[in-house]
Amino acid sequence: MKRQIEAEILSQRRLAPEIYDMRIEGGEAAKDARPGQFVTLYCEDGARILPRPISICEREGTRFRLVYRIAGAGTREFASYGAGKKLRMMGPLGNGFPLLNKRAILIGGGIGIPPMLELMKELPGEKTAVLGYRDRELFLRDEFAAYGPVATATEDGSAGVRGNVLDAIREQGVEGEVIYACGPTPMLRAVKEYALEKGLLCYLSLEERMACGIGACLACVCRSKETDEHTGVHNKRVCKDGPVFEAREVEL
Amino acid sequence: MHTRVNLAGVELKNPVMTASGTFGSGAEYGEYVDLNRLGAVVTKGVANVPWEGNPTPRVAEVTGGMLNAIGLQNPGIDVFCRRDIPFLRQFDTKIIVNVCGKTESDYLEVVERLADEPVDLLEINISCPNVKEGGIAFGQDPRAVEHITALVKKKARQPVIMKLSPNVTDIGEMARAAEAGGADILSLINTLTGMKIDIHRRAFVLANKTGGMSGPAIKPIALRMVYQAAQAVRIPIIGMGGIVTAEDAIEFILAGASAVSIGTANFMYPDAAVRVIEGIEAYMEKYGVEDIGELVGAVR
Numbered sequence: 001m002k003r004q005i006e007a008e009i010l011s012q013r014r015l016a017p018e019i020y021d022m023r024i025e026g027g028e029a030a031k032d033a034r035p036g037q038f039v040t041l042y043c044e045d046g047a048r049i050l051p052r053p054i055s056i057c058e059r060e061g062t063r064f065r066l067v068y069r070i071a072g073a074g075t076r077e078f079a080s081y082g083a084g085k086k087l088r089m090m091g092p093l094g095n096g097f098p099l100l101n102k103r104a105i106l107i108g109g110g111i112g113i114p115p116m117l118e119l120m121k122e123l124p125g126e127k128t129a130v131l132g133y134r135d136r137e138l139f140l141r142d143e144f145a146a147y148g149p150v151a152t153a154t155e156d157g158s159a160g161v162r163g164n165v166l167d168a169i170r171e172q173g174v175e176g177e178v179i180y181a182c183g184p185t186p187m188l189r190a191v192k193e194y195a196l197e198k199g200l201l202c203y204l205s206l207e208e209r210m211a212c213g214i215g216a217c218l219a220c221v222c223r224s225k226e227t228d229e230h231t232g233v234h235n236k237r238v239c240k241d242g243p244v245f246e247a248r249e250v251e252l
Numbered sequence: 253m254h255t256r257v258n259l260a261g262v263e264l265k266n267p268v269m270t271a272s273g274t275f276g277s278g279a280e281y282g283e284y285v286d287l288n289r290l291g292a293v294v295t296k297g298v299a300n301v302p303w304e305g306n307p308t309p310r311v312a313e314v315t316g317g318m319l320n321a322i323g324l325q326n327p328g329i330d331v332f333c334r335r336d337i338p339f340l341r342q343f344d345t346k347i348i349v350n351v352c353g354k355t356e357s358d359y360l361e362v363v364e365r366l367a368d369e370p371v372d373l374l375e376i377n378i379s380c381p382n383v384k385e386g387g388i389a390f391g392q393d394p395r396a397v398e399h400i401t402a403l404v405k406k407k408a409r410q411p412v413i414m415k416l417s418p419n420v421t422d423i424g425e426m427a428r429a430a431e432a433g434g435a436d437i438l439s440l441i442n443t444l445t446g447m448k449i450d451i452h453r454r455a456f457v458l459a460n461k462t463g464g465m466s467g468p469a470i471k472p473i474a475l476r477m478v479y480q481a482a483q484a485v486r487i488p489i490i491g492m493g494g495i496v497t498a499e500d501a502i503e504f505i506l507a508g509a510s511a512v513s514i515g516t517a518n519f520m521y522p523d524a525a526v527r528v529i530e531g532i533e534a535y536m537e538k539y540g541v542e543d544i545g546e547l548v549g550a551v552r
Contacts, residue, residue, distance in 0.1 A: 049317065049468065049520050050313045050520075090522070212274075217519065220308070233303065235305065
């Protein structure tokens with residue numbers, strides 16, 4: 001039976017303003033984690049009752065690396081903790097990215113970058129990372145470079161190509177057979193359009209406000225093209241059926 | 253010592269169940285908790301046809317609780333009967349089906365459809381604050397409550413629980429109306445209508461603008477209403493609203509609830525219901541309570 005565990009924080013450091021890098025002991029369940037899956041962490045402050053979903057940046061044995069942005073009081077609480085602190089945790093949750101042996105383009109935008117790192121590590125074929133940042137705070141970029149070429153875009157033009165991830169792909173002539181992407185919805189929408197135009201297979205990792213995190217409460221749904229088998233309507237559950245969807249399955 | 257309770261002729265092994273909408277039909281939580289331990293599983297509301305629900309965001313956290321405006325998304329009674337009832341039948345727990353509708357005939361269609369299904373109790377949701385038609389519209393006027401209760405009772409083969417809304421001035425009046433309509437059992441409270449605004453975006457957090465508030469922060473209100481309803485009627489009451497621990501559950505039982513439901517706490521601890529059962533047993537042991545019935549309504 002799956003369970004909620006008391007997970008011990010092994011280390012924590014700040015990577016960039018508001019971006020934190022936490023290593024946490026995930027227990028036996030961590031061994032089965034796949035790139036693109038997530039965990040949920042619970043606050044100690046009883047006023048904050050809901051778990052926070054955080055994508056898995058890397059997994060080593062039973063340990064998770066979680067790189068997250070402070071988005072509110074809950075993640076601010078997590079960022080205040082150091083090694084030795086225990087937090088309630090569930091996971092790995094969700095489906096994760098399929099590992100295809102094709103030439104791959106991995107696209108990460110902002111806090112959608114961390115989950116692409118484990119994918120970059122595990123994909124068997126030739127791969128290029130395309131990372132979109134706000135400014136010169138290029139967290140994790142050098143770590144991607146260990147596994148393949150990296151194209152960078154910044155909104156303010158302070159590093160790499162000025163503009164977004166698609167600008168970087170076009171300017172640097174990045175090519176592939178499959179796209180994997182995680183980032184803000186407008187980015188995912190543009191990536192989906194690009195993939196359809198180029199006839200590329202495309203997997204998108206979506207984000208939505210969650211409550212249970214395991215598929216029961218139906219809070220975090222996205223619009224699906226076909227009637228979903230489980231829900232019986234045009235809704236898929238991001239936490240359980242996703243967060244990764246083949247781009248044509250979902251309407252953004 | 254025993255924790256068995258009898259609700260309108262249906263015997264539950266213990267008085268702890270899951271609140272509708274927080275537990276699906278048990279399949280997802282069944283990976284985290286042994287469903288055989290539960291007194292009953294109350295399913296997510298089911299209508300005569302599939303409902304798409306509301307746009308997202310559908311949930312928001314608030315201090316000590318949460319708001320939801322799921323909008324009763326459900327796969328419809330056909331899928332429910334084909335998939336969810338056989339799933340739940342595998343476990344040694346009672347099945348309570350929450351029924352929702354937009355019109356009287358929607359409710360009755362579902363109730364009739366369930367007549368020959370192996371389910372133990374029906375819970376009629378006349379208190380959902382998040383759908384435009386039906387739901388709460390049937391639950392805020394005592395004449396409407398009595399009327400829909402009587403209609404459902406005429407068609408139902410299983411005992412009927414009427415689920416009441418807290419968004420009323422006098423809960424006792426609503427409880428009496430449901431009893432007058434022939435309800436076998438009452439359950440309360442559903443969620444309290446609430447709102448959250450994002451001051452940075454200057455926009456409502458929920459796409460539906462308003463949502464139903466649940467979680468530990470609403471417990472004192474729920475407890476007060478369960479007490480008032482228990483004073484108003486003779487039929488059994490299933491109490492809920494912010495129960496997280498066994499201590500919370502025992503408060504509801506002492507206030508007059510014959511059974512309790514665990515809702516939002518499932519999101520905090522997936523095995524919350526089992527923790528509550530174990531805590532109730534420990535309490536009974538500590539105080540030498542032989543029959544949990546001794547505790548029901550013991551505080552007046």
